[in-house]
Amino acid sequence: MKRAAGAVAVQASAAHSSSSPLPIVPLCRADLPVETVALARFMVGKYLVHDLPEGRLVGRLVEIEGYPPGDSTGHAFIGPRGWNASLFLSRGHAYVRLTYGVSYMLNMSSEAEGVGAGVLFRAVEPLEGLDAMASRRPGAPLRDLTRGPGKLTQAFGVGARFDGVDLCAGEELWIGRLDAAAPPQQGVGVTTRIGLSREQDRPLRFYEIGNPYVSGPRKLLSIA
Structure with a gap:
């Protein structure tokens, strides 16, 4: 059943690429907790948009990890520096960091100005x-196009x-978000974060249950 549902979702994404643009409007800072x-x-179920001269890229956010204040694995833990200053901006600002010299990671500041967190x-579902x-x-392949933070930023x-x-x-x-009455948020699961050497047991990874674009091993997914 899960495999069939995933196939349907992948086909739906491909089908939408040739349909009319989604009616998406920007989220205001006041919308953000x-x-x-x-x-x-x-943020699970919201949209990431990149407007380019050659056209628009849109993905539906299906997997988000939290790095709250005081988290020793977060880039803000050491305090403000020139390279992590964006994490100390008011919520809703991008923090982009090259990791392991290979892949860029797209984060977003998540607290009041001056509080470092993100x-x-x-992962997004490409639309x-x-x-x-x-x-x-x-x-x-389509399923792996944006499934993982480095793949997302590359795509x-x-x-x-x-x-x-x-x-x-x-x-x-x-x-x-969609420019319409907000539909109910789909089922959101929570599990542990991926690829950490400490604080790895904290339930801070949120994802859309059943979505095939969620990254990581299936065994790490659990329902909240």
């Missing part, structure tokens, strides 16, 4: 601009120049 864990859960965008995404990840063309960008401004790179 002023607390990291609540914000991580809230949420990591781990618009699939050809442009695929051109940045040649040979990747969306997100790099260091977006560090500090206000994702609530509705400009080139932004977060949004």
Whole structure:
């Protein structure tokens, strides 16, 4: 049953790429919870948009990790530095960091200004601009196009120049919601974060239950 549901979701994503654009409007800062864990859960089911001269890229956020204040695994733990300053901006600003010299990770500041914390965008369901995404990840199957934080930024063309960008401004790179009465949030699961050497047992990874674009081993998924 799960495998069939996943196949349907993948087909739906591919089908939407040729349909009319989704009616997405930017999220306002006032829409965002002023607390990291609540914000991580809230962002599941929202949209990431990158407007390019050649067209729009859209993905539905299906997996988010939280790194709250005081978390020793978070980049804000050591206090403000030049390279992590974006994590200390008011909630809704991008923090983009090159990890292991290989992949960029797209995070978003998650607390009041001056409080260092963030949420990591781990995966999206690709909905618009699939050809442009695929051109940045040649040979990747649709399911793996944006399934994982490094794959997401590669497919969306997100790099260091977006560090500090206000994702609530509705400009080139932004977060949004459907411009309609908000549908109920789909089932959200919670489990432990991936790839950490400490504090790995904290339930701070939120994801849309049953969505095939969620990253990581299936055994790490549990229902909240």
